[in-house]
Amino acid sequence: MLSFVLPLAEIMQMWYSVPLIVVISLVYSATRHEDMRFIMAHSLRLGMMITLFMAAIMAVLFVLGWWL
Amino acid sequence: MSKAAVAISGAQPGEVINLRDPVVAAILGWLIPGMGHIYQGRTGKGVLFMICILSTFVFGLVISDGRAVYASWTESDKRLPYFCQLGVGLPALPALVQTYLVRQGKAPLFGGVMAPPATPAELNEWYKTLHRYFELGTVYTMIAGLLNILAVYDAWGGPVELEAEEPKRDDDEPPDSNP
Numbered sequence: 001m002l003s004f005v006l007p008l009a010e011i012m013q014m015w016y017s018v019p020l021i022v023v024i025s026l027v028y029s030a031t032r033h034e035d036m037r038f039i040m041a042h043s044l045r046l047g048m049m050i051t052l053f054m055a056a057i058m059a060v061l062f063v064l065g066w067w068l
Numbered sequence: 069m070s071k072a073a074v075a076i077s078g079a080q081p082g083e084v085i086n087l088r089d090p091v092v093a094a095i096l097g098w099l100i101p102g103m104g105h106i107y108q109g110r111t112g113k114g115v116l117f118m119i120c121i122l123s124t125f126v127f128g129l130v131i132s133d134g135r136a137v138y139a140s141w142t143e144s145d146k147r148l149p150y151f152c153q154l155g156v157g158l159p160a161l162p163a164l165v166q167t168y169l170v171r172q173g174k175a176p177l178f179g180g181v182m183a184p185p186a187t188p189a190e191l192n193e194w195y196k197t198l199h200r201y202f203e204l205g206t207v208y209t210m211i212a213g214l215l216n217i218l219a220v221y222d223a224w225g226g227p228v229e230l231e232a233e234e235p236k237r238d239d240d241e242p243p244d245s246n247p
Contacts, residue, residue, distance in 0.1 A: 016204055019127065020211060023120045027215045030113050031222040034085060039116075 097223040104223030125212035132205025134181030155213030
């Protein structure tokens with residue numbers, strides 16, 4: 001049971017990245033546009049790209065950790 | 069100091085942003101995140117920068133119990149992250165006052181918030197008691213400072229518009245070859 005719960009607890013630490021992703025996406029997009037609609041649309045795209053990139057890295061590390 | 073305005077692409081052709089005095093806006097934007105934009109009348113973006121950057125900085129400071137932001141340049145502790153944290157401006161400056169007080173042998177203010185560790189052993193104790201929250205707080209506050217540098221540049225020079233935002237013009241279409 002503990003071997004199942006501990007990796008979950010490690011994953012929960014990733015929640016600390018969510019506010020950072022939101023803030024970085026919003027601020028970066030706001031420096032690229034003046035119109036609030038463009039800012040929101042760009043930040044949504046950027047936030048999704050960052051999340052996907054982090055998920056891909058996490059998946060690679062998970063597979064390596066499981067395999068090696 | 070010069071006054072400036074930049075043209076932007078958007079709904080209204082020929083619309084410009086009045087940057088007022090870009091140098092004053094940049095200084096204000098560094099001192100208080102978003103204040104440079106508010107000075108320029110770009111209130112929406114100013115409030116956005118202020119909320120995002122200050123909340124990130126404060127969150128980092130709170131989860132690290134006020135320890136993640138401090139200035140130190142001793143043999144045993146060269147606090148490089150403070151250079152990034154300094155980007156947030158006025159909210160990071162109390163660390164310099166606290167360092168001055170500690171180096172003078174006086175007690176730091178505000179219960180030691182933003183005060184440097186007096187000894188390497190005290191720094192080790194922070195790592196021991198705060199665990200990962202010391203590092204997390206450092207990361208949050210560093211990112212807040214770095215993001216404010218982007219915001220300051222935006223206050224100084226205006227936004228970097230992307231080509232995709234340019235409105236399409238009718239005369240861009242290829243001419244019809246049929247008579």
